Amino acid sequence: MPSKLLAPAFFCLSLWAAANSVVAAEAGAEGGQPQPAEPSWFDLPGDDLRYLLGASLSYAPSYPGARSMETSIKPMWAARWGKWRLSSSGGAGLMGFGAESIGPxxxxxxxxxxxxxxxxxxxLRLDSGRRSSDAAYTEGLPDIGRTLRLRLYASKTLAPQWQLSAAWSQDALGRKGGAIWNMDLAHRFYRSSDGASELMAGAGLSGGDGRYMLSYFGVPADSQAAQRLGRSYTPGxxxxxxxxxxxxxxxxxxxxVFNSSLGWSHLLGAAAASPLSERAGGYSLGLSLGYRN
Structure with a gap:
């Protein structure tokens, strides 16, 4: 295994080992008996049409690896009818899918x-791609066209408060989007006695194939960006x-329903080595408010 992959791989294995330890400890403490589901204001049973409309406010790096930060306000929505779900980013969790929002x-x-x-x-979701004219750091890079992404997801409840999820997302139209994968471990630290509030924490890893990494972190040798940066870059x-x-x-x-979030991320491997990346680490803050029927 290449040395640059050892740390992420070790981190991934450590998450899995920690999760299994928690499962064993909780199973021993509870006699291995499944716990009854807790009532919660987040639970929305039945097959009726459910929806949420709201907005989110975020403060985050302008792009992965950027030094500059930007504030943005976006509309947020979600709908559920039986086994079908439609949502914008963050909408499913705020609507009240609870653990069900992990994965899709x-x-x-x-x-x-x-x-x-x-x-x-x-x-199935729409990927807006990238236009090189949208930001100074992408100036002179090839555009990445809009496409549809097909995402296969899986989630496993390891214990009442622990959940492991993984997903593979592929550019379904072959428009330079490539494939992306991720794995996340989530833990619910707290839920109020009336089920009206909860505190969640999580850790995760993500990556991409050569096509994805080249599109979003690469600098083609024949591009104007290579002349501007003084070098080309071909990640794998x-x-x-x-x-x-x-x-x-x-x-x-x-x-x-109200949500607040704090996040920290760190670029790894070929993404961190890209000349487009100004710094490896960054943080983000988010607030959202929604109305559901």
Whole structure:
């Protein structure tokens, strides 16, 4: 294994070992008996049409690896009808899918298989790509066209408060988007006695194949960007980022829900080595508010 992949691989294995340790400890303490589901304001049972409308405010790096920070306000929405889900980024979790929001991601999704502890499914979403004229750091780079991404996701409940998830996302139209993968471990630290608020934490790894890394972190030798930067860069498949996150969600009423989040990320491998990356580490802050029926 290349030396640049040893640290991410060790981190990944450490997460898995820690999760298994927690499972064993909790199983021993509980006599191996499954725990009853807790009532919560986040639970929305039934097959009726459910929706959420809201907005999110974020303060984050302008792009992965940027020194500059930017503040943005975006609309947020989500809908669920039976096993079908439609959502923008962050909408599913705020709507109240609870643990169900771990895995599918944004877009149109449907579970293909589900048991008490395991779920598998597919998501289809629009990827807006990139225009080189949108930012100074991409000036002179090839554009990346809009495309559809097909995402296969899986999540496994390791213990009542622990969940492991993984996903593979592929550019379905072959427009230079390549493939992306990620793995995340989430833990619920706290839930109020009335089920109206909870505190979640998570850690994860993500990466991409050669096509994805070349499109988003590469600098073609014949591009104007190579002349501007004084070098070209051709990355290969690599882990691209490690991240940590903390999220607090509270149902202000049966209809209004609030979320605040804090995140930290660190570029890895070929992404960190790219001349487009100004710094490896960065943090983000987020606030969101939504109304659900």
């Amino acid at each position: 991601g944004s877009g149109a999704s449907r579970d293909l298989y589900r048991s008490a502890t395991l779920r598998l499914g597919l998501t 498949a690599s882990f691209s980022e490690a991240n940590l996150g903390l999220s607090y969600t509270r149902a202000l009423s049966p209809h209004w």
